[in-house]
Amino acid sequence: MIQEEVTIKNRAGMHTRPAAALVKLAAKFKAEFYIEKDGLEINGKSIIGVMTLAAEQGSKLRLRFEGEDEMLARNEIVGLIDRGFDE
Amino acid sequence: MTASEQVPDEITLKGIPASPGIAIGPAFVFHKDGPVVQERSIADQDVEKELKRLAEALAHARKELAKIVEFAEKKLGAKQAKIFEAELMILEDSVLFEAIRKRVRTELKNVEFVVREEIGKYHALMQTSKDEYTRERANDVEDVQNRILRNLQEGRLVSKIDGSHIIVSKNLAAADALILSRNDVLGYVTEIGGSTSHMVLLARALNIPAIVGLHEISTVVHKGDTVILDGYSGVFVINPTRDTRKKFEEKREGHKEFEGNLATLRDLPAETLDGHKVQLSANVELQEELGFVKRQGADGIGLFRSETLLLGKEVFPSEEDQYKTYKAIAEGVHPKRVIIRTFDIGGDKLMAQAVRENNPFLGWRGIRVMLDMPNIFLDQLRAILRASVKKNVSIMFPMVSSLKEVRKAKELLERAKKRLTDKKMSFDSEIEVGVMIEVPAAAVIAEDLAHEVSFLSIGTNDLIQYLLAVDRGNEIVSNLYQEFHPAVIRFLRRIIERGKGEKVWVGMCGEMAGDPLATMLLLGLGLDEFSVVPHMLPEIKKIIRSVHYSEAKHLAKKVLNMETEDEIEGYMKKVMKSKFPDIPLE
Numbered sequence A: 001m002i003q004e005e006v007t008i009k010n011r012a013g014m015h016t017r018p019a020a021a022l023v024k025l026a027a028k029f030k031a032e033f034y035i036e037k038d039g040l041e042i043n044g045k046s047i048i049g050v051m052t053l054a055a056e057q058g059s060k061l062r063l064r065f066e067g068e069d070e071m072l073a074r075n076e077i078v079g080l081i082d083r084g085f086d087e
Numbered sequence B: 001m002t003a004s005e006q007v008p009d010e011i012t013l014k015g016i017p018a019s020p021g022i023a024i025g026p027a028f029v030f031h032k033d034g035p036v037v038q039e040r041s042i043a044d045q046d047v048e049k050e051l052k053r054l055a056e057a058l059a060h061a062r063k064e065l066a067k068i069v070e071f072a073e074k075k076l077g078a079k080q081a082k083i084f085e086a087e088l089m090i091l092e093d094s095v096l097f098e099a100i101r102k103r104v105r106t107e108l109k110n111v112e113f114v115v116r117e118e119i120g121k122y123h124a125l126m127q128t129s130k131d132e133y134t135r136e137r138a139n140d141v142e143d144v145q146n147r148i149l150r151n152l153q154e155g156r157l158v159s160k161i162d163g164s165h166i167i168v169s170k171n172l173a174a175a176d177a178l179i180l181s182r183n184d185v186l187g188y189v190t191e192i193g194g195s196t197s198h199m200v201l202l203a204r205a206l207n208i209p210a211i212v213g214l215h216e217i218s219t220v221v222h223k224g225d226t227v228i229l230d231g232y233s234g235v236f237v238i239n240p241t242r243d244t245r246k247k248f249e250e251k252r253e254g255h256k257e258f259e260g261n262l263a264t265l266r267d268l269p270a271e272t273l274d275g276h277k278v279q280l281s282a283n284v285e286l287q288e289e290l291g292f293v294k295r296q297g298a299d300g301i302g303l304f305r306s307e308t309l310l311l312g313k314e315v316f317p318s319e320e321d322q323y324k325t326y327k328a329i330a331e332g333v334h335p336k337r338v339i340i341r342t343f344d345i346g347g348d349k350l351m352a353q354a355v356r357e358n359n360p361f362l363g364w365r366g367i368r369v370m371l372d373m374p375n376i377f378l379d380q381l382r383a384i385l386r387a388s389v390k391k392n393v394s395i396m397f398p399m400v401s402s403l404k405e406v407r408k409a410k411e412l413l414e415r416a417k418k419r420l421t422d423k424k425m426s427f428d429s430e431i432e433v434g435v436m437i438e439v440p441a442a443a444v445i446a447e448d449l450a451h452e453v454s455f456l457s458i459g460t461n462d463l464i465q466y467l468l469a470v471d472r473g474n475e476i477v478s479n480l481y482q483e484f485h486p487a488v489i490r491f492l493r494r495i496i497e498r499g500k501g502e503k504v505w506v507g508m509c510g511e512m513a514g515d516p517l518a519t520m521l522l523l524g525l526g527l528d529e530f531s532v533v534p535h536m537l538p539e540i541k542k543i544i545r546s547v548h549y550s551e552a553k554h555l556a557k558k559v560l561n562m563e564t565e566d567e568i569e570g571y572m573k574k575v576m577k578s579k580f581p582d583i584p585l586e
Helices: A016-026 A047-053 A070-082 B044-076 B078-091 B094-107 B111-127 B132-152 B174-180 B198-205 B242-265 B287-295 B306-310 B319-333 B367-372 B374-386 B403-422 B440-444 B446-452 B460-468 B486-501 B516-525 B534-546 B549-560 B565-579
Strands: A002-007 A032-037 A040-043 A060-066 B011-014 B016-019 B022-030 B164-169 B184-190 B210-212 B226-230 B235-238 B279-284 B300-305 B337-341 B393-397 B432-437 B455-458 B505-508 B529-532
Touching (some): A002 A070, A016 B078, A032 A047, A047 B132, B044 B094, B044 B111, B044 B132, B164 B226, B184 B198, B184 B226, B198 B210, B226 B242, B279 B287, B279 B534, B287 B319, B287 B534, B300 B306, B300 B319, B300 B529, B306 B319, B319 B337, B367 B374, B367 B403, B374 B393, B393 B403, B393 B455, B403 B432, B403 B446, B432 B440, B440 B460, B446 B455, B446 B486, B460 B486, B486 B505, B486 B516, B486 B549, B516 B534, B516 B565
Parallel strands (some): B164 B184, B300 B337, B337 B393, B393 B432, B432 B455
Antiparallel strands (some): A002 A060, A032 A040, A032 A060, B016 B210
């Protein structure tokens, strides 16, 4: 199990476009992927869950990866978020 | 009757009368805050069946949405169509639906209940978010939820009711009222809604009594209760005593007789005693009304509300579909004339939940929307033109506020004509064009607008609201909506004078035209055409035929010098009561 904290970098926060990109990426991995923000934890592979997070710029998210390819999942997903979702 | 049986108490309530008539019968309470969802327990062996229903509903919902997106892309451009992105993705959220399926299996509840519970969870969280963007996405989530629920209930929709009933509901969208009207509906009662809501217009068109503004009624009435609906006074009685029932039955008979007498006026012209003739036409929403309109002796249709073609539809009807309807109406009244008003909708009705404005009343509506959506506008213009081959169709543009708009609209009309000519399709090349005067600015520049068109039609419903800064649907200030406010009367005089000064005819299709209290005044101000709700045609005609134009002019002159609405209304009532003691003026 891997846990990691990230900060949302892009100005518009995690609106529909980046949320979709995140969910799409997470779907590629076998590992389970959860996101926690302000005490609310949602499944990172669920778009409706991610939308509910309302992660604006600067918000801190706690990510949790669990499964056989958790390392790879963590690398790619954290990479995407750190790059500001390539926006 | 045994000692343990109790006669339920008679309860009398009062709401706002919205459509005339008296109905007596059993109540049917209709719920619609989104589709009806009931929690039901299911048996183990029914789980697979429930899950299959969900899968099918999802497939339908996806198809539905895909059609909407396709249409949105075509008509509005790819950018606008992106607003449906979130919904599309949620419908493909495998985590969400796996969770829903799991809950159905473990909790053994019906799938509607679980869908609403599960999606409702996210909706509630989003609604309370501090982030505005997320709060808006909550609406998308609600749409998805309702879309799925609707598709789950296809075939189970509450549209089949046995027997004749008076429908009681918190609110009733026009689409629902229409669907329900296919049953034997005796009347409609709602808790909220103003008297200009589409439901009410529909009730009047179908000649069904209605009451609005009867707070909390859907919680007080129960299905099957015997109720009396008096659409003349707004009185609503639950569990009437035998005496009460008799009283209303007699009142109903009395009105029938009065209306029967009016029917003899049908083929007579709307002409004053001293030979002044006006056009007395009907406001129409549905093809179904044509028979009634003809029986009532209309001189034509002064307003055909084309936006009813959009009722209950997710996508805009095609040019071909529109043409079929316009053609049917035009042929149905031929040789009399029909004036088709182009779509008068708020941008929010363009696509479901696409646009949210803070103040839609002062926003993207009427001709503004059509000029921003030229492809949709051209579809409609071509359809109307094609229906004009028998030369009895006119076009009217709503919510016009500037000369620029009118010229732009006419330009598009010319483009539509050219396209039809190229395709060798016939139409009336001299089709009459007019505009609605409902924005005060239009009234102020009436003479300039009159240079561009053949007629002006006064839309008092909105004109009065804009002029007096009163939202008619706002119960707190709705009593400030005054037809007889001196500013309104003077405005009317101005519009009529300026229009006629430029040799265009001036009509009125707003509610005021159908108000018997205003008839003499409007006559005296020189109005050329009264377009009224079909139910009122005989009554207005009776008044016109019973007065002299000279006395109407005299009355108008007197009223124009009065300073307050109380003075004006009081005077009108006095005159009417003495000349027409048997016309109900509630």
